[in-house]
Ligand code: SF4
């Protein structure tokens with residue numbers, strides 16, 4: 001089936017080395033026909049744009065008018081378009097550049113950071129920074145199906161969309177009766193006692209993040225930063241998170257001196273943008289609101 | 300003539316070649332994308348920078364993370380533990396291998412008519428696997444924290460990593476030998492390495508015994524005439540001057556020649572690679588070049604081969620005997636200050652972070668100097684040597700090869716020249 005396939009890699013604004021993992025994943029690479037099928041990958045020496053592509057992997061966020069044009073043009077030539085990595089779907093770390101208006105520096109930049117689905121319709125979406133081996137396993141199956149059975153049947157999201165907390169190895173014994181005793185900053189976690197990070201006062205984005213990554217960070221003593229994108233039902237990672245911790249922070253104290261303690265604790269969240277929107281800022285309600293205020297995108 | 304995408308860089312830059320009577324009048328590489336990342340990083344909580352700054356460059360994402368963790372440690376006044384130092388070094392060595400193999404095989408060598416992409420992918424398969432076992436993911440590592448490391452692999456995982464490291468070393472040794480002999484017989488390459496290039500300065504981190512220092516050593520500056528100057532990081536920052544043209548930025552050392560960093564710079568600065576296979580490749584390179592300093596950037600290809608073998612030998616060595624992994628993971632003792640600095644000599648070259656924070660440990664100002672900042676100035680001069688040549692395929696290929704040898708990442712080319720060595 002892989003015979004004669006033509007595949008391409010389009011790197012928008014992002015770091016993009018993770019695209020190499022596509023060819024390093026045995027099953028996926030086998031289905032695609034490996035290196036021999038690569039027809040377009042400018043950063044890796046394949047600069048000539050082909051007339052058509054069977055599969056195009058797109059990583060990165062969209063920041064410039066040139067990228068919008070390129071993406072649309074390649075979409076028209078491609079059978080299966082894969083939005084690859086959190087950056088392509090939610091902005092990822094590059095999404096933080098939505099904090100500045102790059103269009104005021106050069107007319108080439110858009111007024112804000114866009115994502116691949118904002119511009120064209122992808123057939124498959126894979127989150128992760130980078131997508132994991134297991135996610136690529138699943139992706140291989142879906143691509144195989146698409147290539148064998150003709151035209152894609154609409155969008156497919158790769159990976160488990162439940163929240164990380166649901167199957168977390170640190171999940172509190174009784175998730176309805178536990179308390180976050182305070183808010184600590186990330187570097188203040190020096191002696192991890194193995195309990196849920198929230199119980200240790202550490203901001204872990206597990207409650208609002210999808211678990212396709214297989215708890216990579218949590219298994220290595222690190223709280224979740226939200227890199228796999230929002231869990232099912234989460235509209236805005238930051239706002240949903242504040243509402244989740246609102247119900248567990250200082251529960252018992254709350255009855256005594258709620259305002260003094262609660263407000264002081266929330267003040268420790270010195271950088272909500274960095275802590276809560278590190279990977280999804282362009283798709284947040286905050287960005288939507290900010291753009292509305294600037295009159296961007298209004299007819 | 301405008302070339303976009305540019306080999307090795309992609310769509311983020313364009314190569315602009317001016318022409319007069321069929322000959323090259325001017326050659327410029329222009330950045331067309333820029334992250335304005337320093338502006339984004341101002342206002343961030345200090346402790347988050349190690350997870351955000353790798354966005355600069357995933358080819359060097361481990362190096363950016365470590366550089367950032369080290370600068371955060373400097374602000375907090377924390378000293379890293381022994382396991383942390385070992386695991387950082389291990390990650391960076393793996394990244395150096397990847398960087399060199401990727402650049403040679405996918406970026407530079409195809410322009411010279413040499414195709415080793417399949418073998419390169421197999422080598423990357425090993426490095427990426429070891430990195431995944433170490434940090435769960437191949438880019439943007441998560442385990443490095445200020446004062447230490449969040450986790451250590453158990454004996455079973457170490458065994459698995461050591462096995463991959465052994466296979467990596469075998470593969471890379473055979474690959475390197477084949478590649479060197481291939482290059483020796485490559486007419487085009489032999490022609491290129493005989494060309495004259497203007498002397499430049501070279502900068503890198505050198506270890507106690509004259510080996511590549513990576514995260515542990517002194518900054519050494521080799522002047523075109525052969526004089527070596529050791530520099531404190533803050534003195535270096537004071538000497539850097541920033542220039543820009545459109546969206547492109549670069550740094551120079553005040554009153555000096557352009558200064559290169561990265562593999563060619565280290566080839567010139569180090570006294571050798573103290574490991575068996577790499578040291579014989581090093582001797583062979585010097586024999587071909589007729590001694591040091593080597594100013595011809597096409598020797599970067601050979602420097603990358605020697606250094607990737609050296610790194611693979613060290614990776615295997617450090618995973619074969621892991622006594623260094625015992626002891627505390629994190630050292631929490633601290634005495635926070637207001638500024639922090641770090642330097643890492645990554646595969647691509649020198650990465651310097653300098654941060655200024657307020658009383659709440661929020662970043663108020665920062666500068667991040669990247670390898671591209673250094674190498675862009677030297678590249679500008681290399682490209683100017685093409686002026687007057689007949690504008691044909693070979694000239695375009697040469698220009699493209701000079702760019703891939705410099706290994707620029709142009710969206711990195713954005714710096715804030717405010718933060719210097721004070722503090
Ligand atoms: S908050 Fe984090 S540590 Fe706690 S259960 Fe959820 S994912 Fe696990």
Ligand code: SF4
Pocket residue numbers: 129209210213214215216217218223224225226227228229
């Ligand atoms: S635990 Fe969170 S930050 Fe870590 S890989 Fe998973 S989603 Fe990403």
